[in-house]
Amino acid sequence: MSDWNPLLYSRFETERTRPAAELLARVPLAAPRRIVDLGCGPGNSTELLARRYPSARIAGIDASPAMLAAARERLPALTFVERDIAQWAPAEPVDLLFANASLHWVPDHARLIPRLLEALTPGGVLAIQMPDNLDEPSHALMRETAADPRFAARLGEPSRLPRRLLSAPQYYDLLAPHALVEVWRTTYYHPLAGAAAILEWLRSSGLMPYLEALGPPLQELYLSEYERRIDAAYPARSDGARLLVFPRLFIIAARRAPLPAGGLPR
Amino acid sequence: MSDWNPLLYSRFETERTRPAAELLARVPLAAPRRIVDLGCGPGNSTELLARRYPSARIAGIDASPAMLAAARERLPALTFVERDIAQWAPAEPVDLLFANASLHWVPDHARLIPRLLEALTPGGVLAIQMPDNLDEPSHALMRETAADPRFAARLGEPSRLPRRLLSAPQYYDLLAPHALVEVWRTTYYHPLAGAAAILEWLRSSGLMPYLEALGPPLQELYLSEYERRIDAAYPARSDGARLLVFPRLFIIAARRAPLPAGGLPR
Numbered sequence: 001m002s003d004w005n006p007l008l009y010s011r012f013e014t015e016r017t018r019p020a021a022e023l024l025a026r027v028p029l030a031a032p033r034r035i036v037d038l039g040c041g042p043g044n045s046t047e048l049l050a051r052r053y054p055s056a057r058i059a060g061i062d063a064s065p066a067m068l069a070a071a072r073e074r075l076p077a078l079t080f081v082e083r084d085i086a087q088w089a090p091a092e093p094v095d096l097l098f099a100n101a102s103l104h105w106v107p108d109h110a111r112l113i114p115r116l117l118e119a120l121t122p123g124g125v126l127a128i129q130m131p132d133n134l135d136e137p138s139h140a141l142m143r144e145t146a147a148d149p150r151f152a153a154r155l156g157e158p159s160r161l162p163r164r165l166l167s168a169p170q171y172y173d174l175l176a177p178h179a180l181v182e183v184w185r186t187t188y189y190h191p192l193a194g195a196a197a198i199l200e201w202l203r204s205s206g207l208m209p210y211l212e213a214l215g216p217p218l219q220e221l222y223l224s225e226y227e228r229r230i231d232a233a234y235p236a237r238s239d240g241a242r243l244l245v246f247p248r249l250f251i252i253a254a255r256r257a258p259l260p261a262g263g264l265p266r
Numbered sequence: 267m268s269d270w271n272p273l274l275y276s277r278f279e280t281e282r283t284r285p286a287a288e289l290l291a292r293v294p295l296a297a298p299r300r301i302v303d304l305g306c307g308p309g310n311s312t313e314l315l316a317r318r319y320p321s322a323r324i325a326g327i328d329a330s331p332a333m334l335a336a337a338r339e340r341l342p343a344l345t346f347v348e349r350d351i352a353q354w355a356p357a358e359p360v361d362l363l364f365a366n367a368s369l370h371w372v373p374d375h376a377r378l379i380p381r382l383l384e385a386l387t388p389g390g391v392l393a394i395q396m397p398d399n400l401d402e403p404s405h406a407l408m409r410e411t412a413a414d415p416r417f418a419a420r421l422g423e424p425s426r427l428p429r430r431l432l433s434a435p436q437y438y439d440l441l442a443p444h445a446l447v448e449v450w451r452t453t454y455y456h457p458l459a460g461a462a463a464i465l466e467w468l469r470s471s472g473l474m475p476y477l478e479a480l481g482p483p484l485q486e487l488y489l490s491e492y493e494r495r496i497d498a499a500y501p502a503r504s505d506g507a508r509l510l511v512f513p514r515l516f517i518i519a520a521r522r523a524p525l526p527a528g529g530l531p532r
Contacts, residue, residue: 022288025291172457172503172504173503183509184454185455237442238443241442
């Protein structure tokens with residue numbers, strides 16, 4: 001997938017930062033010393049971490065050079081490192097692993113989640129927030145539009161799509177034997193000005209794999225076909241706004257010490 | 267319906283206060299002068315309001331004498347008044363109307379919500395949180411058990427049941443022409459020790475109308491039939507806990523000034 005666009009992504013920064021703030025508000029740590037922001041994007045979540053924990057050593061990890069550049073510009077005093085989360089492991093255990101809107105791009109959570117838990121100090125906290133919207137019209141209509149023969153041949157299987165999450169109880173099952181766990185799922189209803197605003201929101205995230213695989217000539221046709229469907233699926237409300245329905249899953253796990261010798265089963 | 271039991275209700279006070287705190291966190295007011303806590307229960311939500319707004323005039327309204335007594339004991343400096351929300355109207359407009367886990371007992375939201383909006387000062391805020399769990403197994407199984415012929419004859423139509431909510435977009439539609447509106451819906455997954463703990467949670471709220479209508483001799487039989495179904499519907503997780511799945515709807519509406527002459531249409 002080509003690189004992310006930090007400017008476009010940040011256009012809805014207020015809405016995109018709120019879940020990070022709500023996740024952070026539930027982290028039961030007074031003064032973690034080492035924090036890693038896994039999938040830090042343009043640094044909006046990292047900034048929240050630095051504000052709450054000003055004396056912590058904080059590092060941001062992301063696979064996108066453009067996002068890292070934006071994060072470094074925003075927070076010059078912190079460390080930002082280019083790394084794929086699927087491959088990442090810390091040099092030494094961390095007290096808080098914060099993953100805001102990033103793990104849904106990483107495969108195989110049944111193996112990933114225990115591995116992240118092992119990266120924590122005893123008593124350390126894993127805090128996760130992930131979009132859980134693949135069954136919403138916003139994303140179902142991406143797939144429906146992609147099945148149109150004009151696009152299907154060219155698309156094949158887009159190189160990288162967000163992953164279908166496990167259920168909330170399944171995440172609980174993975175973590176509860178080794179951690180105190182809190183799970184919740186919030187659906188936000190974002191009032192947006194029209195179908196075009198919904199596209200603008202999704203262009204910098206869920207639509208990216210499709211647009212990249214199609215290439216410039218077909219992109220515009222795909223977007224106009226998709227916008228027509230979005231316009232019908234999100235009718236105007238009493239004030240003319242469209243409500244973008246956006247469910248997100250939240251997990252807080254405080255690791256019990258010690259873990260079984262030899263690590264967690266997976 | 268007989269009176270509420272503040273002690274039993276407060277046994278899960280941490281879990282029951284969290285939604286009130288999350289609702290309050292989104293109230294965009296720095297210093298409201300007059301606040302009403304609509305359906306204040308034992309005063310746990312009122313206490314949050316008093317802590318955030320120590321110089322406001324705060325009154326709690328509830329229909330339950332037992333709940334009001336518990337609230338007065340907790341917060342002797344505040345005013346608590348016995349009143350049915352369906353009949354309530356303020357003597358003068360208020361800056362913040364806070365309704366935590368109360369309006370789902372009040373009928374006809376299409377008329378109620380505009381009426382509450384009219385009770386606000388210009389710029390005033392209506393903040394609502396309501397359980398939205400009638401379609402969860404916890405409540406569907408109350409109805410299923412009640413349909414058992416041993417109970418159905420005696421039950422008839424229980425005197426007072428929680429109301430089915432409107433959808434989130436429907437609340438948005440009611441409010442958006444007259445207010446800046448924020449709506450979200452959070453599903454909590456509460457780890458409880460077993461089926462008996464789920465019953466204990468619901469005994470002081472959703473189960474009350476059924477238990478009261480049945481009377482003492484049939485109550486125990488109803489509870490044991492219901493517990494058997496709950497035990498099957500909420501299987502033990504990896505640590506033995508049961509996850510009580512509990513969705514709640516949240517609404518924040520900041521009134522635009524002025525409202526149309528003659529009030530809102532309803």
